[in-house]
Amino acid sequence: MDSTVRSLQPELTPEIVPQAQPLELPKVAVRGKEKVALSKFEKLMFGVVACATVALMMMLVHTTINVSSSQRQLQDVQSKITKVETTNVDLQQEVGELTSSDRLATYAKENGLTFNDANVRNVTQ
Template sequence: MADSPLKKHNYDYGYTKKPTNFKMESENQQNYSNKKDVVKHTASEKIMLLGLGATGFVAMIALVFTSVLSTQSQQNLQSINASITQTQNKNIDLQQDIGELTNNQKLADITQQNHLQLIEGNIRNIQK
């Protein structure tokens, strides 16, 4: 074991030499990283940022408001359409009733039940 190649080399783990260029870069980087460069905003920039924030807030409120109005108008339209459909259905039912009541066979049956005489010239037709 005395002739081991590991014993021939003296390894120093703690301190290794670094290239000089590397030291210069690391020193420069450390100098820049230690300094805290704070850029102060001017009054006009602050006012501009505040204006942008206020404009964005107003735009968000307007968007919500128009969304609510749109939903309300859509509900109103649906209720109006439902009432129109109901009225149309009533009209169709009434037209069907008129058609049944003005049928010649129906008129002949009514005249026979009441012992009346049916004169074609005296019948009036209901038209739209």
């Protein structure tokens, strides 16, 4: 039996397949960085951005100058207010000194006036 099976089936011998040569890829030369030309739209956009930047810088300088000027005017007004307040305090003190009861009594004695307590009323606000 053993020989019958062998005679019916051909012998399978492994075929030796030659090894395929690796494909060689064509060599591509790598160039250095090349500058790509800008389109008209890109040039236009760069110009618009540059103009806007310059305009904003000029507006910033103008605004800074205006703020500085306003601050100087505010300081001038505040110093004037301080001077007027100081003058008011000095004048109020002078009024208080001139209307003191001791001064009025001294003035009355010097000019021969008399003081009658019955005719005096004190009024407060």
